[in-house]
Every structure is written in C-alpha cells, then in structure tokens.
Amino acid sequence: MCYPVELTNVPCPMCKVFKPTGARCPHIKDICSNRALHPRHDVVHLRNAEVKSFNGCGYCKVPSSPILYLPFLLTLRS
Numbered sequence: 415m416c417y418p419v420e421l422t423n424v425p426c427p428m429c430k431v432f433k434p435t436g437a438r439c440p441h442i443k444d445i446c447s448n449r450a451l452h453p454r455h456d457v458v459h460l461r462n463a464e465v466k467s468f469n470g471c472g473y474c475k476v477p478s479s480p481i482l483y484l485p486f487l488l489t490l491r492s
C-alpha cells in the first residue's frame with residue numbers, strides 16, 4: 415500500500431493488519447518519484463509487504479484510478 419510522501423506520520427498500513435512480532439515495523443519502505451504517473455508528489459510504498467499486491471507503487475500500478483486508495487487513507491485517520 416502506498417501514500418503521498420508528504421504524509422509523514424502515517425502508521426505502517428501492513429502493521430495495522432499484520433501485527434509485527436518485534437517492537438518495530440519490519441517493513442522496508444521505498445519512495446517512487448515517477449513524475450509521469452504522479453506528477454504532484456512522490457509516493458511511499460512497501461517492498462516486503464505480506465500481501466504481494468501491496469508491494470510497489472500503487473499509483474504506478476493503477477495510474478488511472480488513484481481514487482481507489484482514498485478509502486484506505488480515510489481509515490488511517492479514524
């Protein structure tokens with residue numbers, strides 16, 4: 415799962431679903447700066463998520479419908 419890089423205090427989405435065994439988040443985050451597909455911001459994404467479809471930049475995978483990620487972002491705020 416991914417989100418704009420300027421949302422710096424977003425908790426790790428995978429750790430919310432799969433509780434980490436240690437005290438810290440075990441997930442590797444990466445930043446995608448593909449300006450062609452998301453021209454207004456860089457995107458933080460995971461590289462070793464338990465769910466394969468969460469790996470990689472979702473904005474690049476679903477460039478035509480980033481709105482798909484909006485419900486997910488809203489759940490983070492509640």
Ligand SMILES: [Zn+2]
Binds near residue numbers: 426428429439440441
């Ligand atoms: Zn995590």
Ligand SMILES: [Zn+2]
Binds near residue numbers: 448452457471
């Ligand atoms: Zn991207």
